[in-house]
Amino acid sequence: MARVLVSVPAKAGRGEIIAIKALISHHMETGFRHSTTGELIPRDIITSFVCRYNGEEIFRAELFPATAANPFISFYTRATESGTIMFEWAGDNGFSATEQAAISVE
Amino acid sequence: MRAPHQLLATAIVTVTLAGVASPIAAGEIAADQRRSGYDLMSHETQAMQDDDASNPGMLSVLDGDALWHLKAGMADKACADCHGEASTSMKGIAARYPAFDAERGRALDLTQRINLCRSERQNTTSLPYESKELLALSAYVARQSRGLPITDPATDERLRAAIDAGRQTFNRRQGQLNLACAQCHDDNWDKQLAGNSVTQGQVTGYPLYRLEWQGIGSLQRRMRNCMIGMRAQPFDYGAPEFVDLELFMKWRSRGLRIETPAVRP
Numbered sequence: 395m396a397r398v399l400v401s402v403p404a405k406a407g408r409g410e411i412i413a414i415k416a417l418i419s420h421h422m423e424t425g426f427r428h429s430t431t432g433e434l435i436p437r438d439i440i441t442s443f444v445c446r447y448n449g450e451e452i453f454r455a456e457l458f459p460a461t462a463a464n465p466f467i468s469f470y471t472r473a474t475e476s477g478t479i480m481f482e483w484a485g486d487n488g489f490s491a492t493e494q495a496a497i498s499v500e
Numbered sequence: 501m502r503a504p505h506q507l508l509a510t511a512i513v514t515v516t517l518a519g520v521a522s523p524i525a526a527g528e529i530a531a532d533q534r535r536s537g538y539d540l541m542s543h544e545t546q547a548m549q550d551d552d553a554s555n556p557g558m559l560s561v562l563d564g565d566a567l568w569h570l571k572a573g574m575a576d577k578a579c580a581d582c583h584g585e586a587s588t589s590m591k592g593i594a595a596r597y598p599a600f601d602a603e604r605g606r607a608l609d610l611t612q613r614i615n616l617c618r619s620e621r622q623n624t625t626s627l628p629y630e631s632k633e634l635l636a637l638s639a640y641v642a643r644q645s646r647g648l649p650i651t652d653p654a655t656d657e658r659l660r661a662a663i664d665a666g667r668q669t670f671n672r673r674q675g676q677l678n679l680a681c682a683q684c685h686d687d688n689w690d691k692q693l694a695g696n697s698v699t700q701g702q703v704t705g706y707p708l709y710r711l712e713w714q715g716i717g718s719l720q721r722r723m724r725n726c727m728i729g730m731r732a733q734p735f736d737y738g739a740p741e742f743v744d745l746e747l748f749m750k751w752r753s754r755g756l757r758i759e760t761p762a763v764r765p
């Protein structure tokens with residue numbers, strides 16, 4: 395199971411710009427490396443990240459083999475209403491992880 | 501015109517004075533000069549360490565939290581069943597380890613203590629050195645000491661022989677490059693090596709997340725890196741020489757605050 399750390403402010407004023415951070419544990423094997431016995435180590439990376447705010451997609455990222463292990467993604471959005479922010483990662487070998495955080499907007 | 505013996509005397513005095521004035525090979529770093537590697541790294545890396553939401557070492561601490569509460573072994577006990585909440589019971593532990601174990605008559609480091617608990621209390625197998633689980637548990641335990649000053653291991657008289665042994669290893673030239681740890685970390689810590697600060701080798705943040713490793717690693721892994729770098733034969737994980745060295749490093753870092761899990765370039 396992948397460990398996930400997300401940071402969303404618990405409270406925000408309406409219209410305020412908030413920082414959202416998402417960190418996930420993943421070794422991000424590039425697919426370009428060889429094992430000690432010379433075989434190619436197959437690629438195993440996270441390929442996509444999506445963030446939804448009350449169901450509406452507000453951020454999307456594609457990830458590639460050059461991304462370091464344990465990808466950290468940080469971005470900004472405007473706090474519009476109270477609700478849930480959903481995070482979703484997907485990758486090679488059926489990798490999938492989700493996390494959510496509540497935000498209350500006044 | 502002076503007599504030749506007078507000239508000679510003048511020359512000797514001059515040489516002696518020059519000897520006094522030139523900087524003496526440093527030796528121990530004074531208390532007010534001791535600086536964690538944190539102070540020598542970039543603002544970006546510092547920011548990464550400071551924010552728990554961006555510090556990738558925290559992922560390992562989360563793993564450790566889960567393992568702390570996981571029942572294991574024939575005894576079907578979790579760490580938490582004996583030690584309770586780590587935030588109170590493990591506070592300050594990392595600041596005073598390696599510690600003397602009276603039963604075995606020698607110093608044990610934190611990972612060895614964790615594995616002894618596993619074999620003696622939980623009745624289960626030891627975790628291999630540098631395994632994800634052992635790093636996670638030690639990161640979780642050490643995290644509870646964050647902000648606390650490292651205690652002086654020399655206050656325990658039984659540890660003094662081991663500290664001295666560690667000091668000798670630290671000051672002994674080894675490997676094909678014929679280098680001693682002290683030549684970089686005591687005498688040239690303020691300089692650069694391959695784009696990075698040499699650093700004083702203060703052991704404030706272990707286990708730590710190293711960007712070069714793309715993962716978390718122990719102090720022994722770091723020391724093995726250094727030994728390979730100076731083309732010496734690295735000690736095995738868990739070797740008594742490493743525990744002595746760890747003790748000496750803790751003695752060098754006494755008073756500095758624990759940062760676990762630290763981030764380093």
